[in-house]
Amino acid sequence: MNPPKNDKPEPSNPPSADREPAAAPDAAPDAKKPGMKYVFKIAPADPKRNSIDFEDVADK
């Protein structure tokens, strides 16, 4: 990954960390998009879980 290091442009969107799901708009437009698959999936998103190798731990 090679992000620009010295440029300090303003983020184009407000940081998403500030968004509150509780204050979301009334409708959930995405759910009505044609072709949307009604797959209800919840999965941990943690790169470490996937890549940790047992040896890493043993070595130190």
Added chain:
Amino acid sequence: MKVALVFPPQGHFTQPYLSLPSLAAFLRGHGFEVHQLDESIGSYDHFLSRERLERSLERVAPEIALAALDGREELDFSAMERYQLLSELALIGRDVTLNIDEAKRVLRSRDEFYDYERYLWAGRTIEQGLRLFSAEYAPSRLTAHGFVTRYSVERSSEIIAALSDERENPYLEYFREFTLPRLQAIDPDLIGISVTFPSQAIPALTLCRLIKRWKPSVHITLGGGLLAYVADKLSKRPEIWSLIDSFVMLEGEGPLLRLAEGIRDGNLDLSTIGNLIYRGASGEVVKTPRGEPLDIKLLPTPDFDGLPLDKYLTPELVLPLAATRGCYWGKCVFCTLYTVIGPGYRGRTIAQTVEDMQKLSAKHKTKHFYLAIEDLPPNMAKRLPEAILDAGLDVSWWADARLEHDTFDQEVCDMLAKSGCKRLAFGYESASRRVLARMCKGIDPDASMELVRRVRKAGISVTLYAMIGFPTETREEAEMTLAAILENRDLIQEVSARVFYLDESSEIYRRRQEFDIVEVYPDPQSDLQVYYDFKPGSGMTRREARDVYLEFTKKLRSHFPVFQNTNMLYHELKSHYFLYLAEHGSWEALRDKVLSREVSGTRRAAVGPRPLAVRALRTRELAFDRARIDQRLSSIDSFTLRPRYQSDLVDDEDRARFDRELPREPREGSTLLYDARTAELHCISPAAAALLLRCDGTRTPEQVIEIVPQPVRANARDCLMELALHGWISEGGWIAEEQRR
């Protein structure tokens, strides 16, 4: 005359290492002024600070970089890797930055560290902080366990190139800002740098380069475990001699003292000091004869004074202590450990060890010790406990040990436990008698399990080391090992498995024909290579061994509580598991009071009549399916056959091939979700996200799910339930009602 001793990054951040305190005590005993600098913990502490991470966030600007990727039609392998990282940082970068100092405080606080939920939050936040920091220097990666860069530590030319890479070597800036000013304030005449792990190689030499630019006259000597393997090779590289003045091989006390005396007295003659490599007047590399191994009974207690003991990320210090050097067995053909600090096996007396514990415990107000030895010798297993108890010492400790069937009878095990032994780690390696015999392990697998049973009965936590792919080992034999471990899983708490690597300083390498190693493939460009790829003439191929190993680790994950779920005690923060054991008294108590509670979930809110997504959630919609990207990347990861600590980065050639050949990831929306209370990240599908968005406190559950067509409402209801089980929806009632139905 001043001496500075430096432990360079990167070592683990949970406890000090023993090399500096041993050398410092010895030199101080001879009247020298010694300063100890642990720049590993120093740099972790700095990198993981709000001020520093704010800078990382600013420099990485994940929002912008992610937006660019989100605009693409598909992602190739490299883009997927960036996507994985940037999507996380765009969502949580600010939270992590704001919380990082608090996370360190929690890990250092007695009350909060043992509050498991607080602990998990802190541990995750630290890992996320490391990912944010690493992103600034990508592809370099700093984790709790390692530091890797695109530069191979097996190639001296690459190491040298890394030393001046401002963009990818984070330690240049750190050393300039912190270490160098400290050294300048001390103004030492001799600097000893201890290099134990491959991850320290680049940082150590980076520091040498900066020091030499500041003060060319200072004598820099490099010592430590890693050099036993690579110093000879490294010394052939002329550039190295502009960075350092000498290498100390094997144990450092003697040579370092002679260096210090010579510098002090103005009559330094390197040729008279044993165990040294240096460059002579006409540019030739000189290796002095091996010195006599030290009688370690004559050594003082390690001296930790001057180390930043409040910075390690534990609430109580776990101090390392070496009661022996070398291995009393010293026969296993794959092992090189016993040669690193050798030659020869030596021990301190039991009384000295107890006295060391006593002194250090009183001085540093801690009761926790890690016996940093290859294995607990039988006489010590039998006599140390009684001596600890007689001295009235209240300590807890752990160590590695050999499966000595006759030594560890029930009485000995019980006494060990009584004296505070909380954990023993044994080299079990294999369940096959034939393989064990070929390894020269000198143990019987059945008797070993009986021994393990006795250790467990005494209440001590058991760790087993296992090895897959020893030359000539068949798949059936490897599977026997897996089966034996799984069968006895109630007796075993941790398993540390590894694939066999052919180490050039091992006995098996020297006698490789006997082990049917038909060909060895050294990489001609890797002048510092110590592990070789090879072709076995019988038994499993290397690829097969790797596959069995992966299968093995998968099973471990599903069968051993220590490896399960979000448990970080073992995975990330090694000595934390030991501290938790000590705090709870036994494995059973830890499992029942902490681990299984976490697994079943304690903080689970239910859905109310009008469910409301909790305020602690942060979400971000993504154009690609992050869950699938995680999955795809992790499966690619597993194909590497080399020891990971050498580099867990994909090399350029592979990367180009993956980018070319792997199917591209198409656009497929997902939502990344961060729970600020637990610091957990999840990826949820658009449909699940839509439901969560509708939980705004105004709708009933029925109204929430009515957005989806009738045929999938039952699934939607289940999903709502799952969201609630994760604690993401507040207000009680609905779940209970649902479960009653």
